[in-house]
Amino acid sequence: MLQASKVHFCIKQRPIVEQISLEVNPGEILAILGPNGAGKSTFFKILSGDISCKHGSVKYNGKTITSLKAKDLASVRAVMPQHSQVNFPFTVQEVVELGLISTQTKNSSQLINEVLNATNTDHLKDRIFNSLSGGEKQRVQLARALVQIWESKPFPRYLLLDEPSSSLDIAQQHAVLSILQKLKSRNIGILVILHELNLAAQYADKIALIKNGAITKIGTVEEVLDEKTLERAFDHPIQLLKNPNTGRLFVASAAPFYSSLATSKLA
Amino acid sequence: MIASLSHTKTQRQNLILAGFGLALLVVLLASLSLGAYRISLPQTLAILFDLIGLNVGDFQVQQANVLLQIRVPRILMAMLVGGGLGIAGAALQGMFRNPLVEPGLIGVSSGAALFAVIFIVLVPVSASLAWIKPIGLPLFAFVGGLICVLAVYRLSKSQGRNDAATLILAGVAINALAGALIGLVLFFADDSALRNFTFWSLGDLAGANWSKMPVTIVLIAIPSLLLLLNTRQLNAIALGEQEAFHMGVNVQRVKIQLLLFSALIVGAGVSMVGMIGFVGLVVPHLIRILFGSDHRLVLPGSFLLGAILLNFADLISRIIVIPAEMPIGVITALIGAPFFIWLIFNLNKSTN
Numbered sequence: 001m002l003q004a005s006k007v008h009f010c011i012k013q014r015p016i017v018e019q020i021s022l023e024v025n026p027g028e029i030l031a032i033l034g035p036n037g038a039g040k041s042t043f044f045k046i047l048s049g050d051i052s053c054k055h056g057s058v059k060y061n062g063k064t065i066t067s068l069k070a071k072d073l074a075s076v077r078a079v080m081p082q083h084s085q086v087n088f089p090f091t092v093q094e095v096v097e098l099g100l101i102s103t104q105t106k107n108s109s110q111l112i113n114e115v116l117n118a119t120n121t122d123h124l125k126d127r128i129f130n131s132l133s134g135g136e137k138q139r140v141q142l143a144r145a146l147v148q149i150w151e152s153k154p155f156p157r158y159l160l161l162d163e164p165s166s167s168l169d170i171a172q173q174h175a176v177l178s179i180l181q182k183l184k185s186r187n188i189g190i191l192v193i194l195h196e197l198n199l200a201a202q203y204a205d206k207i208a209l210i211k212n213g214a215i216t217k218i219g220t221v222e223e224v225l226d227e228k229t230l231e232r233a234f235d236h237p238i239q240l241l242k243n244p245n246t247g248r249l250f251v252a253s254a255a256p257f258y259s260s261l262a263t264s265k266l267a
Numbered sequence: 268m269i270a271s272l273s274h275t276k277t278q279r280q281n282l283i284l285a286g287f288g289l290a291l292l293v294v295l296l297a298s299l300s301l302g303a304y305r306i307s308l309p310q311t312l313a314i315l316f317d318l319i320g321l322n323v324g325d326f327q328v329q330q331a332n333v334l335l336q337i338r339v340p341r342i343l344m345a346m347l348v349g350g351g352l353g354i355a356g357a358a359l360q361g362m363f364r365n366p367l368v369e370p371g372l373i374g375v376s377s378g379a380a381l382f383a384v385i386f387i388v389l390v391p392v393s394a395s396l397a398w399i400k401p402i403g404l405p406l407f408a409f410v411g412g413l414i415c416v417l418a419v420y421r422l423s424k425s426q427g428r429n430d431a432a433t434l435i436l437a438g439v440a441i442n443a444l445a446g447a448l449i450g451l452v453l454f455f456a457d458d459s460a461l462r463n464f465t466f467w468s469l470g471d472l473a474g475a476n477w478s479k480m481p482v483t484i485v486l487i488a489i490p491s492l493l494l495l496l497n498t499r500q501l502n503a504i505a506l507g508e509q510e511a512f513h514m515g516v517n518v519q520r521v522k523i524q525l526l527l528f529s530a531l532i533v534g535a536g537v538s539m540v541g542m543i544g545f546v547g548l549v550v551p552h553l554i555r556i557l558f559g560s561d562h563r564l565v566l567p568g569s570f571l572l573g574a575i576l577l578n579f580a581d582l583i584s585r586i587i588v589i590p591a592e593m594p595i596g597v598i599t600a601l602i603g604a605p606f607f608i609w610l611i612f613n614l615n616k617s618t619n
Contacts, residue, residue: 101500148515
């Protein structure tokens with residue numbers, strides 16, 4: 001289990017992340033939603049180990065993150081960044097291979113092939129990473145992160161993703177998120193920051209709604225996706241509809257031409 | 268580790284490196300044999316084989332002396348300094364994630380030069396202190412290079428992002444400051460220090476001798492080998508420092524090692540033969556253009572190509588105006604720059 005308890009982080013006395021507690025179980029997708037500047041990315045960096053929190057703790061399978069070396073941490077969690085740049089002309093295969101840098105495994109070629117397959121990038125493997133389109137780059141980065149935790153281990157692993165679908169078209173967004181869904185059976189827990197509410201509604205098992213550095217609501221999709229809760233979190237009128245085909249909830253938002261208390265402040 | 272998948276790739280890499288090794292051998296033999304004092308190739312080989320007790324031909328004692336006391340140390344020096352500049356350039360480019368980085372450009376060389384000058388001026392070379400000079404000068408140069416590379420690194424990271432413009436500006440500023448401080452130190456120097464400085468600043472490979480070898484090997488060859496231990500980590504850092512950490516690389520430790528070893532190599536090189544630009548920039552570039560970005564190949568390849576290039580340049584500098592010698596920096600730039608321009612031009616043509 002990935003467990004964050006009472007994580008607190010301040011910059012110049014101002015709390016950015018305030019007492020956030022949540023859990024990610026293996027085989028589960030937890031989506032983090034919230035308006036810009038809510039502290040999602042800071043919280044994400046605390047979970048990934050890039051920065052350490054001043055109060056509270058983050059535990060991977062019961063071990064506190066601060067007690068784990070970079071190498072040990074890499075064996076339980078992989079991170080997919082929002083977007084990354086590679087300044088030298090590496091091929092896709094070279095980029096994905098790097099995911100295995102701190103792994104001792106004999107099946108590396110098999111792992112790489114499986115991951116390239118799962119992310120539908122095997123046809124790209126000899127291309128130069130920088131020459132790929134945005135969607136292809138994201139899938140390669142996903143492959144690179146995945147290969148790190150792909151091999152079955154006696155303990156669960158975790159994948160953290162920071163807005164993996166931003167700047168992708170609809171088909172690519174769904175391509176990335178359906179890959180995540182397939183991971184659930186591999187004893188991998190997934191935490192993903194999403195911008196697009198509808199993607200969370202369709203793919204997440206649990207949603208944590210964050211505003212002003214604190215969790216406003218956490219629970220199943222049905223529990224959190226509630227018009228009032230979302231309107232308050234995003235300061236914008238929101239309508240929830242039911243998709244007639246799937247029966248799943250569907251978030252509709254429009255320009256705030258009818259007045260609500262929250263939005264009239266902006267006018 | 269990645270066995271079958273990149274089997275052919277590793278084979279290809281080994282082949283490329285072996286090719287470079289062979290080219291280096293050819294250049295070395297040519298350098299040994301050619302020069303103001305002619306020693307034919309068979310005689311050169313005879314002298315070398317004589318060292319291990321094999322008699323394969325006749326030679327004169329004087330020839331052996333010229334070869335073993337003057338040319339061999341000079342060639343070893345060119346090999347170590349050229350290779351060192353190449354590998355240090357490649358490592359710094361990888362660490363800064365910027366193919367524009369060069370020890371001269373970002374101020375490492377001028378920082379090393381400044382501290383070398385301070386050492387020359389402040390430490391009087393009296394007879395009793397003579398032993399300190401061969402080790403003190405490169406160590407001082409190392410400290411200067413390290414300070415400058417740390418300063419540039421800090422400055423270039425200060426906006427949070429590692430961008431090329433800030434990096435180059437920081438390098439320009441450091442270079443200007445170091446240049447001004449060198450002038451200032453020289454202003455207060457006495458005559459003997461000035462003469463020492465003049466010899467040092469002219470100091471090309473002609474000053475190479477066996478007594479400088481142990482220090483050069485310790486300060487250039489060993490750090491170069493240690494740099495090779497970090498090649499996989501450099502590949503990871505090319506994706507970003509954060510990404511490298513996510514993949515389990517102890518980024519801080521790797522960076523400190525890279526900076527220390529590069530500063531050692533450049534500092535020692537500058538203190539031995541003066542400032543030789545161009546090698547650290549062009550050599551890794553050529554390797555990347557020709558063979559890709561995998562640092563497992565770029566670093567050793569840069570060492571070999573740097574060694575080849577500097578030896579070749581030194582050979583030309585010795586034979587082009589016999590019996591005089593052309594300064595080697597002139598030659599490296601004269602060969603390197605047009606070749607580099609040609610390469611960029613052709614690369615653009617082929618990619619369009």
